[in-house]
Amino acid sequence: PAATKPSVEFYIATNDETPGMTAVRVSDGTLYMQRMPVLTRADLSEAQAMADPQGQNYVGLRFTEAGARKLAEASSANIGKRLALVVDNELVVAPLIAEPLNRGVLAFGVPSVQAATSLAAQIRGEPAAAPAGQPAN
Numbered sequence: 547p548a549a550t551k552p553s554v555e556f557y558i559a560t561n562d563e564t565p566g567m568t569a570v571r572v573s574d575g576t577l578y579m580q581r582m583p584v585l586t587r588a589d590l591s592e593a594q595a596m597a598d599p600q601g602q603n604y605v606g607l608r609f610t611e612a613g614a615r616k617l618a619e620a621s622s623a624n625i626g627k628r629l630a631l632v633v634d635n636e637l638v639v640a641p642l643i644a645e646p647l648n649r650g651v652l653a654f655g656v657p658s659v660q661a662a663t664s665l666a667a668q669i670r671g672e673p674a675a676a677p678a679g680q681p682a683n
Contacts, residue, residue, distance in 0.1 A: 551671030552634035554590065555583035558620060559630040559640050570630075570637055577640055579630050584620040589613025593669035595662035596653065603662040606653040607669070614650030621647040633668055 559579040560567070567578035592608035609617055621629065621643045629647075630640040631654070639654045656662045667673075 551587065552668055553632070554587035554669050554671075555632045556585040556617075556620075557583050557630045557632060558624045559628040561628070572637065572640070577628065577630065577637070579632075583632075584629075585609070585613055585616055587669070587671065589616060590669065593666045595659065595666045597659065597662070603656050603659050604653045605656055605662050605666050605669070607651065609650045609652070611650075614648075617650065617652070618646055618648040621645075633665070638665065 557579040559570075559577045561575065561577060563569070563576075564578050567580055570577045570579055589609050590607055590613060591610045592606075594606050596604040596606045598604070625643050625645065627643055628640040629643050629652075631638045639656075641654050656665060
């Protein structure tokens, strides 16, 4: 049977305990996440592994028109909180929202090329990375 695509969801989260939010253990404490995602895979149009000239690896996400609108609204209303990315019920990253995210794109750092490549593929809903040199599908 075809594997189901992993769920991809974005939640507003905060470091402060807030009634009605779900506590999630993270390496440096606890994060409190809203129960309803503000964005899901349906709001994404693209996910790709990227690197900057300094060799820092990123996953870059591009949102659909509707997704970009939701991202702008959610981030504008929650500056100072975090945008938690949850893939298959696992918290991947929760960057601080420092300003309205109104360009319809989002990039976040990851530790390695491997991490960027596999996470981008997972977000796109592709099967786990194929052996080098083999097409994934």
